[in-house]
Amino acid sequence: MEDIDAIAALQDPVRRRLYEYVAGQGREVGRNEAAEATGVARTLAAHHLDKLAAAGLLESGSRRLTGRSGPGAGRPAKVYTRSRAERSVSLPARDYRTAAELLAEAAEEAGLDDGLCAAARRRGEALRGSAEPCDDLDAARELLAARGYEPHIEDAEDAEARVLRMRNCPFHAVAERFPPLVCGMNLALLEGLIGADGAVRARMDARPGECCVIIEPSKNNID
Amino acid sequence: MTSAAPAAHLAELNLAKLRHPLDDPRIEPFVELLNPVNAAADGAPGFVWRLVEEGAPDATAMRPAGENVIVTMSVWETPEALWEFTYRSGHLEVMRRRREWFDRHVEAYLVLWWVPAGHIPTVDEALERLADLRANGPSPRAFTFASTYTAADSLRTDAVPTA
Numbered sequence: 001m002e003d004i005d006a007i008a009a010l011q012d013p014v015r016r017r018l019y020e021y022v023a024g025q026g027r028e029v030g031r032n033e034a035a036e037a038t039g040v041a042r043t044l045a046a047h048h049l050d051k052l053a054a055a056g057l058l059e060s061g062s063r064r065l066t067g068r069s070g071p072g073a074g075r076p077a078k079v080y081t082r083s084r085a086e087r088s089v090s091l092p093a094r095d096y097r098t099a100a101e102l103l104a105e106a107a108e109e110a111g112l113d114d115g116l117c118a119a120a121r122r123r124g125e126a127l128r129g130s131a132e133p134c135d136d137l138d139a140a141r142e143l144l145a146a147r148g149y150e151p152h153i154e155d156a157e158d159a160e161a162r163v164l165r166m167r168n169c170p171f172h173a174v175a176e177r178f179p180p181l182v183c184g185m186n187l188a189l190l191e192g193l194i195g196a197d198g199a200v201r202a203r204m205d206a207r208p209g210e211c212c213v214i215i216e217p218s219k220n221n222i223d
Numbered sequence: 224m225t226s227a228a229p230a231a232h233l234a235e236l237n238l239a240k241l242r243h244p245l246d247d248p249r250i251e252p253f254v255e256l257l258n259p260v261n262a263a264a265d266g267a268p269g270f271v272w273r274l275v276e277e278g279a280p281d282a283t284a285m286r287p288a289g290e291n292v293i294v295t296m297s298v299w300e301t302p303e304a305l306w307e308f309t310y311r312s313g314h315l316e317v318m319r320r321r322r323e324w325f326d327r328h329v330e331a332y333l334v335l336w337w338v339p340a341g342h343i344p345t346v347d348e349a350l351e352r353l354a355d356l357r358a359n360g361p362s363p364r365a366f367t368f369a370s371t372y373t374a375a376d377s378l379r380t381d382a383v384p385t386a
Contacts, residue, residue, distance in 0.1 A: 111327040113319075177369070179310035180318035187319070206315040208307050 003087045009055040014040055015048040026167045028079035049080050059083045104178045117188035124192020133195020137164050140200050140215045166211035183212040230340035231374030232271055233302050236349035237295045237333045238288050240326040253324045256317050263312050269304020273297035287346045296349050302371055331356050334365050337377040
């Protein structure tokens with residue numbers, strides 16, 4: 001399916017709500033849960049979820065939601081997660097990804113990490129403009145959501161230990177090919193955006209399947 | 224041989240040329256990261272083995288590739304497992320700061336190759352694979368993350384020694 005057709009599948013408002021709900025969970029979601037969360041009937045939700053899977057926007061699998069296995073555990077239920085595949089449309093056709101990869105390759109070969117990070121930090125600061133540095137995790141979440149990072153606050157038993165993690169890396173394709181260079185650039189960009197002397201700070205804490213950076217209260221490290 | 228396709232593991236050798244001696248204060252932040260990062264490797268999914276010097280927690284004192292060149296060598300169940308550890312764990316922070324501590328490489332410094340499961344590669348074997356990569360470019364015998372080959376590719380070209 002062409003990217004433009006896949007994106008067109010999101011035009012239906014019910015389908016869009018279902019997609020956004022599943023994408024926002026960062027885990028497998030069953031039909032009942034998706035239907036309840038978006039307030040539509042289960043059969044309608046199932047229909048639209050399967051359309052989204054057919055369009056390649058969601059991936060589907062089956063799992064026993066009871067957590068039991070073996071005979072008597074019940075029939076596996078169909079579950080959905082957001083597809084890792086990337087969709088984009090530019091009209092007229094432009095190919096910024098190839099440009100980004102070539103620039104990253106040249107920067108990597110020449111060892112230009114410092115210059116790239118300095119430029120990224122300046123860009124982050126420019127994006128923040130005259131706004132004060134973020135003063136808490138909620139403010140940072142709002143800022144990062146607007147930039148497509150899909151942030152979520154990870155609760156800890158100790159409220160002071162709460163951190164902000166991000167499900168999406170806006171630079172995913174290039175970051176996978178040149179991780180230290182591009183992840184370093186991303187960290188510098190976020191440092192500039194969040195602000196260096198505020199109540200929260202960005203730090204690298206890479207994990208599988210997430211953005212490599214977290215945002216945490218600055219005092220975590222001053223103690 | 225009872226199995227048509229013996230299980231294969233992925234071996235890795237990495238060279239890093241120190242900008243200053245390991246006991247120099249400028250290298251201290253790197254030295255502080257060694258133990259936690261090695262512990263993370265040991266506990267990472269798909270980790271099989273890593274090179275350590277006898278009686279030491281790591282291989283930083285072994286200098287088979289030059290006086291100021293430290294080596295890491297390890298074996299993993301899959302390329303994905305090695306990739307996830309290298310770039311999606313605390314190890315990424317070491318990579319991000321690599322220019323502070325290590326000289327930029329002109330030649331290839333990382334080589335990957337397939338070994339039969341259970342085979343522990345020797346340092347000489349690893350250096351041969353790196354020499355192969357440097358001389359011939361990526362092939363099923365010696366490759367990189369940017370140009371990976373499957374264990375089946377390696378078997379077809381007889382690149383995997385029998386254990």
